[in-house]
Amino acid sequence: MSSxxxxxxxxxxxxxxxxxxxxxxxxGNCLRAYFQVPELRGFEKFLQGRHAEDAPIITPRICGxxxxxxxxASVKALDDLYKAPPPSPALKIREMFYNLFMLxxxxxxxxxLSGPDFIVGPDAPRAERNIVGVMNKVGKELVLRIITIRKRxxxxxxIIGGRTIHPVFGMPGGxxxxxxxxxxxxxxxxxxxALSLSLITLEMFKKxxxxxxxxxxxxxSEAYTHRxxxxxxxxxxxxVNFYDGLIRVIDPKGREIAKFHPSKYLEHISERVxxxxxVTFTYLRKVGWKGFIDGENSGIYSVAPLARLxxxxxxxxxxxxxxxxxxxxxxxxxxxxxxxxxxxxRVIEMIYAAERVKELSEDxxxxxxxxxNTNFSEPSVxxxxxxxxxxxxxxxxETDENGVIKRANLLVATQHxxxxxxxxxxxxxxxxxxxxxxxxxxxxxxxxxxxxxxPCLACATHEYGSMPLSFxxxxxxxxxxxxxxxxG
Amino acid sequence: MNKLKVAWYWCASCGGCEESFxxxxxxxxxxxxxxxxxxxxxxxxxxxxxxERLPDASVDVALINGxxxxxxxxxxxxxxxxxxxxxxxxxxxSSWGGIPGLSNLYNKEEILRxxxxxxxxxxxxxxxxxxxxxxxxxxGANLELPAFLDSLLPLNAVIxxxxxxxxxxxxxxxxxxxxxxxxxxxxxxxxxxxGASDKSLCDECPLNSTKxxxxxxxxxxxxxxxxxxxxxxxxxxxxxxxGPVTRGGCGALCIKAAMQCTGCFGPLDGIADYGGxxxxxxxxxxxxxxxxxxxxxxxxSKIKDWVGVVYKYTLPASKLGGRVRREKTKRQEEAEIDE
Numbered sequence: 001m002s003s004x005x006x007x008x009x010x011x012x013x014x015x016x017x018x019x020x021x022x023x024x025x026x027x028g029n030c031l032r033a034y035f036q037v038p039e040l041r042g043f044e045k046f047l048q049g050r051h052a053e054d055a056p057i058i059t060p061r062i063c064g065x066x067x068x069x070x071x072x073a074s075v076k077a078l079d080d081l082y083k084a085p086p087p088s089p090a091l092k093i094r095e096m097f098y099n100l101f102m103l104x105x106x107x108x109x110x111x112x113l114s115g116p117d118f119i120v121g122p123d124a125p126r127a128e129r130n131i132v133g134v135m136n137k138v139g140k141e142l143v144l145r146i147i148t149i150r151k152r153x154x155x156x157x158x159i160i161g162g163r164t165i166h167p168v169f170g171m172p173g174g175x176x177x178x179x180x181x182x183x184x185x186x187x188x189x190x191x192x193x194a195l196s197l198s199l200i201t202l203e204m205f206k207k208x209x210x211x212x213x214x215x216x217x218x219x220x221s222e223a224y225t226h227r228x229x230x231x232x233x234x235x236x237x238x239x240v241n242f243y244d245g246l247i248r249v250i251d252p253k254g255r256e257i258a259k260f261h262p263s264k265y266l267e268h269i270s271e272r273v274x275x276x277x278x279v280t281f282t283y284l285r286k287v288g289w290k291g292f293i294d295g296e297n298s299g300i301y302s303v304a305p306l307a308r309l310x311x312x313x314x315x316x317x318x319x320x321x322x323x324x325x326x327x328x329x330x331x332x333x334x335x336x337x338x339x340x341x342x343x344x345x346r347v348i349e350m351i352y353a354a355e356r357v358k359e360l361s362e363d364x365x366x367x368x369x370x371x372x373n374t375n376f377s378e379p380s381v382x383x384x385x386x387x388x389x390x391x392x393x394x395x396x397x398e399t400d401e402n403g404v405i406k407r408a409n410l411l412v413a414t415q416h417x418x419x420x421x422x423x424x425x426x427x428x429x430x431x432x433x434x435x436x437x438x439x440x441x442x443x444x445x446x447x448x449x450x451x452x453x454x455p456c457l458a459c460a461t462h463e464y465g466s467m468p469l470s471f472x473x474x475x476x477x478x479x480x481x482x483x484x485x486x487x488g
Numbered sequence: 489m490n491k492l493k494v495a496w497y498w499c500a501s502c503g504g505c506e507e508s509f510x511x512x513x514x515x516x517x518x519x520x521x522x523x524x525x526x527x528x529x530x531x532x533x534x535x536x537x538x539x540e541r542l543p544d545a546s547v548d549v550a551l552i553n554g555x556x557x558x559x560x561x562x563x564x565x566x567x568x569x570x571x572x573x574x575x576x577x578x579x580x581x582s583s584w585g586g587i588p589g590l591s592n593l594y595n596k597e598e599i600l601r602x603x604x605x606x607x608x609x610x611x612x613x614x615x616x617x618x619x620x621x622x623x624x625x626x627x628g629a630n631l632e633l634p635a636f637l638d639s640l641l642p643l644n645a646v647i648x649x650x651x652x653x654x655x656x657x658x659x660x661x662x663x664x665x666x667x668x669x670x671x672x673x674x675x676x677x678x679x680x681x682x683g684a685s686d687k688s689l690c691d692e693c694p695l696n697s698t699k700x701x702x703x704x705x706x707x708x709x710x711x712x713x714x715x716x717x718x719x720x721x722x723x724x725x726x727x728x729x730x731g732p733v734t735r736g737g738c739g740a741l742c743i744k745a746a747m748q749c750t751g752c753f754g755p756l757d758g759i760a761d762y763g764g765x766x767x768x769x770x771x772x773x774x775x776x777x778x779x780x781x782x783x784x785x786x787x788x789s790k791i792k793d794w795v796g797v798v799y800k801y802t803l804p805a806s807k808l809g810g811r812v813r814r815e816k817t818k819r820q821e822e823a824e825i826d827e
Binding site: 021023031032034036038039040041042043044045046048049050051052053054057058060061062063064065067078082108144147148150151154158161162163164165166168169171172173176177265266269270271272273274275276277278280282285289372374376396402403404407409411 | 500501502503504505506507508510511513514557558560586587588590591593594598599601602603604606607608609610611612616617618619622624627629631633634636640656657710711712713714715716718741742744745746747750792793795796797800
């Protein structure tokens with residue numbers, strides 16, 4: 001049998017570079033496609049021996065795009081480790097900071113990374129599907145305004161968190177110092193702008209995307225559909241919460257099958273190791289690992305904006321709630337299995353984040369100086385979780401009595417989504433590679449499927465150029481037969 | 489003036505260096521007026537063969553961030569060295585190893601075990617661990633991964649490096665300064681650290697006026713144990729702020745948030761071993777007489793992880809090098825004796 005192997009390399013990044021290998025049969029049809037992550041740094045090991053309070057400094061270096069998610073999950077794990085719940089003002093300032101981060105990260109993704117597919121159009125020439133193309137379509141003035149607001153949000157994060165990239169202000173039991181009156185004033189002024197940014201984004205999304213039937217068809221197409229479980233954090237009323245709450249899991253039919261405190265994650269989540277990739281694949285322990293297949297019998301689940309909305313019953317703020325209802329009415333009710341609906345869900349989350357920032361900024365408690373609880377218990381185990389932009393993030397530390405880490409376990413969004421991403425790749429490859437013909441559509445499809453989950457990966461795509469994909473065709477002995485560069 | 493041809497490659501990086509570049513925001517336009525990105529996997533169409541096809545020394549500046557952790561990184565930086573006139577280690581990971589360099593405290597097997605066999609959430613009955621080559625017997629094909637190296641190396645352990653830009657990540661300000669230095673008529677001397685300050689962080693610290701001429705400490709504190717006075721030199725409060733031995737240029741961001749400097753901008757000029765310098769500095773501020781050895785010992789024992797405190801960002805470039813390098817050196821020495 002002369003099977004061939006195609007390697008798409010590198011697709012790049014959440015935690016580094018990415019690779020897709022596609023195995024062809026004699027006829028040149030796709031037998032199986034593999035999503036490989038060739039990247040490993042070993043945080044779980046070298047956290048061992050470190051002071052636990054250093055974890056919020058060390059773990060943000062896992063990802064410089066979402067360092068705030070790691071910092072916050074880590075700090076929450078330390079609250080738990082020392083059994084030192086922070087005073088209410090500290091919690092509110094942390095949550096406000098966290099929502100600012102979610103907003104700016106989602107905005108970056110929408111306008112620079114994924115949005116161009118929709119705003120400029122999935123059929124538009126590749127060279128136009130970037131931020132410049134967005135500018136031409138919606139107007140330079142608006143784009144510059146958006147860039148300015150994002151910059152101001154990031155500056156604001158620096159003021160609260162100490163730094164935007166790799167923040168430092170989180171401490172077990174609270175935060176390092178209170179906000180000054182001037183800082184609170186600035187935050188309040190910005191909150192209105194942040195909200196207007198979200199509303200502009202929603203309007204744009206409705207006009208450009210929902211006003212175009214072919215986009216809707218694309219969202220609903222079978223190629224981008226996987227019937228998996230969904231996971232996300234919810235508040236006491238089963239509404240989306242990024243900062244705190246219980247983790248809720250629904251099945252492909254939308255029924256709640258689990259709702260648990262993050263400290264119980266081991267009862268619900270297992271990780272599978274495959275020797276051909278450095279990333280591990282998480283799955284629902286009680287359903288089990290059945291291979292790379294979707295459906296109710298497979299423990300594969302998804303996280304990130306759409307999964308979060310699927311796993312909840314609504315949004316905790318009014319405008320976001322309206323947008324939530326509109327999305328599910330348009331797409332036929334919960335849960336929605338269309339990967340591309342992540343973009344819509346992301347806009348809804350932007351609105352929620354902005355509304356929540358506004359609510360918290362108006363709270364008189366954020367002016368309080370009561371920001372630390374140093375009444376610590378002897379440390380042993382600490383588990384903390386947040387919803388990162390790309391999904392549920394869990395940090396788990398075990399320490400000795402001096403608060404020195406003995407063991408660390410980190411479950412990041414990429415891992416939760418890795419199996420579903422693999423499904424997307426496999427499905428795209430099987431449907432679009434026929435008789436050795438690699439349709440240019442495959443590239444588009446793979447790109448779009450990826451981008452819906454993973455903006456960091458898409459950094460590679462839209463920032464200043466096009467998707468860095470190349471197809472390598474190998475025979476079964478691994479000899480390179482042909483290289484295809486669909487871009488040119 | 490001709491536009492600078494810039495290549496940008498990442499190794500074991502978190503992406504923070506790239507994010508800080510994006511944080512130039514509207515000033516990115518100015519950057520692209522003075523430079524062309526000829527190769528940059530994060531931003532443009534990345535093909536290794538394209539780089540291979542370039543004439544040698546045809547790229548003006550290669551910026552390389554992240555430490556060297558995989559065989560793939562090693563290959564790429566060697567290729568880029570050949571193709572570039574100037575190679576710059578961009579950011580602390582590339583310059584000294586950075587935080588992932590703490591992995592050099594453990595060997596490869598221990599790291600793989602901690603990720604794929606030991607975690608409480610792992611279900612791995614076959615003890616599978618990622619391998620460089622996996623044979624898919626049913627499909628008759630192989631899947632390949634780049635090799636995980638024995639240790640993480642700073643860039644200059646693999647190729648010749650011309651300049652260093654410090655920071656985890658370098659701030660947009662530092663990047664702009666460094667770019668200015670690289671396009672100036674007279675290049676800085678080879679081996680220079682560019683873009684940041686040549687003075688210590690204390691020099692730009694807003695709390696510097698509260699720092700006494702001579703600091704004397706009876707007690708060292710771990711940061712979570714105390715609520716720091718945000719208006720007073722953190723070191724005088726017993727917190728191990730490494731500002732005095734760390735290069736400035738960041739704008740004292742952490743200190744403005746009442747958090748001690750952990751040293752991410754690395755050493756000052758002429759200091760070969762950052763952590764060694766930090767330890768010897770701490771020795772000079774401990775307020776105990778030679779007769780009080782026991783009390784001094786007790787004060788030091790408060791800190792349970794000296795490596796993590798003083799070598800957080802620079803272990804792979806240190807004289808210690810981490811356990812892995814020491815074991816390797818030892819093996820080499822033994823081999824020489826055998827001969």
